[in-house]
Amino acid sequence: MLFKNYDPLKKKQLSILDWKGNIVTPELDPKLSKEELLKMYKTMALGRVADIKALQYQRQGRMLTYPPNRGQEAAQVGAMAALEKQDWLVPAFRELNAMLYKGVKLEQIYLYWFGNEWGNHFDEDVRVLPVNVIIGSQVNHAAGIAYASKILKKNEVAVATIGDGGTSHGEFYEGLNFAAAFDAPLVVVIQNNQWAISTPRSKATKAETLAQKAVAFGIPGIQVDGNDILAMYVATKEAAEHARSGKGPVLIEAVTYRLGAHTTSDDPTIYRKDEEVKEWELKDPMIRFKKYLIDKGFWSEEEDVKLDEENNHYVGETFKKVEATGLAVLEDIFKYTYKEMTPQLLEQLAEYKKYLEEGGK
Ligand SMILES: Cc1ncc(C[n+]2csc(CCOP(=O)(O)OP(=O)(O)O)c2C)c(N)n1
Numbered sequence: 052m053l054f055k056n057y058d059p060l061k062k063k064q065l066s067i068l069d070w071k072g073n074i075v076t077p078e079l080d081p082k083l084s085k086e087e088l089l090k091m092y093k094t095m096a097l098g099r100v101a102d103i104k105a106l107q108y109q110r111q112g113r114m115l116t117y118p119p120n121r122g123q124e125a126a127q128v129g130a131m132a133a134l135e136k137q138d139w140l141v142p143a144f145r146e147l148n149a150m151l152y153k154g155v156k157l158e159q160i161y162l163y164w165f166g167n168e169w170g171n172h173f174d175e176d177v178r179v180l181p182v183n184v185i186i187g188s189q190v191n192h193a194a195g196i197a198y199a200s201k202i203l204k205k206n207e208v209a210v211a212t213i214g215d216g217g218t219s220h221g222e223f224y225e226g227l228n229f230a231a232a233f234d235a236p237l238v239v240v241i242q243n244n245q246w247a248i249s250t251p252r253s254k255a256t257k258a259e260t261l262a263q264k265a266v267a268f269g270i271p272g273i274q275v276d277g278n279d280i281l282a283m284y285v286a287t288k289e290a291a292e293h294a295r296s297g298k299g300p301v302l303i304e305a306v307t308y309r310l311g312a313h314t315t316s317d318d319p320t321i322y323r324k325d326e327e328v329k330e331w332e333l334k335d336p337m338i339r340f341k342k343y344l345i346d347k348g349f350w351s352e353e354e355d356v357k358l359d360e361e362n363n364h365y366v367g368e369t370f371k372k373v374e375a376t377g378l379a380v381l382e383d384i385f386k387y388t389y390k391e392m393t394p395q396l397l398e399q400l401a402e403y404k405k406y407l408e409e410g411g412k
């Protein structure tokens with residue numbers, strides 16, 4: 052029903068909690084338990100602190116690079132909260148919050164951006180693929196997982212995240228078309244944060260919405276206020292159920308905003324106006340969610356201050372552990388690119404060892 056009511060060609064955006072924290076479509080409020088709501092909020096709060104501190108560490112020369120998440124917390128946590136434990140997240144690189152919710156430890160995420168690939172080595176029961184910077188690849192990988200899940204009757208839904216810019220890549224179309232043709236349980240969540248580095252959303256495609264691209268695949272598509280955690284939850288819940296029941300993929304466009312820079316190597320003041328950022332700061336997903344929780348009597352400003360202190364402490368301690376771990380042994384790059392080393396890699400490893408023996412660093 053949701054997908055019929057929010058047909059992407061009718062340009063209606065799903066919204067439950069408006070930017071002031073008021074419920075605008077009470078009939079759609081998922082009425083989640085206090086426990087579920089607080090788990091979501093606490094993940095976002097930790098993600099926000101970890102995001103801000105990652106930038107500081109990078110600026111202090113202590114972290115290699117980092118792609119900020121600030122502003123996109125609801126789009127990520129709302130979607131993940133709607134999944135089952137066995138479902139897969141196939142992330143790109145700006146998914147700190149989604150990864151945290153799915154059970155990846157902050158220490159691992161930090162270790163990766165610190166420059167140690169072992170940070171991508173998650174626990175067996177964590178259904179998250181490694182960070183993948185190759186734009187668009189997420190959709191094909193997730194389509195493959197979804198197809199395998201269908202053949203092996205595993206009841207696992209695969210969720211790929213991709214940016215607005217990523218929807219211009221071939222793999223977005225290939226993966227979605229494949230999954231649609233084979234009714235594979237795939238959900239693609241576009242994080243439309245309005246920018247692909249310095250390229251605005253308007254330059255990425257002539258289509259009025261990104262959700263309407265679903266029409267060409269013959270699947271449901273829905274545009275959602277991505278800063279509204281309840282709307283993201285409801286849309287993803289329905290999408291995952293649709294996919295799980297054998298009806299094929301769903302495309303979700305989360306309309307959100309990257310409040311920070313693209314990465315720590317980017318200066319957004321060169322290509323976007325301050326007023327635009329200020330306007331989106333008012334629509335911050337955390338402000339409205341906090342108000343919703345306080346209105347419900349589930350949370351208070353005092354608890355919020357305490358949580359912030361705890362998070363700051365935890366994040367600081369976590370980063371200390373990461374620094375103590377340090378960088379990976381370079382040999383691992385040769386050893387684990389494939390299951391077994393190819394003759395070329397063996398040769399390169401021997402060359403590297405010789406270089407070390409001769410005093411190279
Ligand atoms: C295949 C490929 N081409 C180019 C790049 C370089 N690149 C990194 S991020 C990015 C922009 C991505 O924009 P978007 O898809 O909107 O995601 P966002 O960064 O906004 O989260 C580009 C072009 C890449 N990583 N992979």
Ligand SMILES: [Mg+2]
Pocket residue numbers: 214215216242243244245246247248
């Ligand atoms: Mg983008």
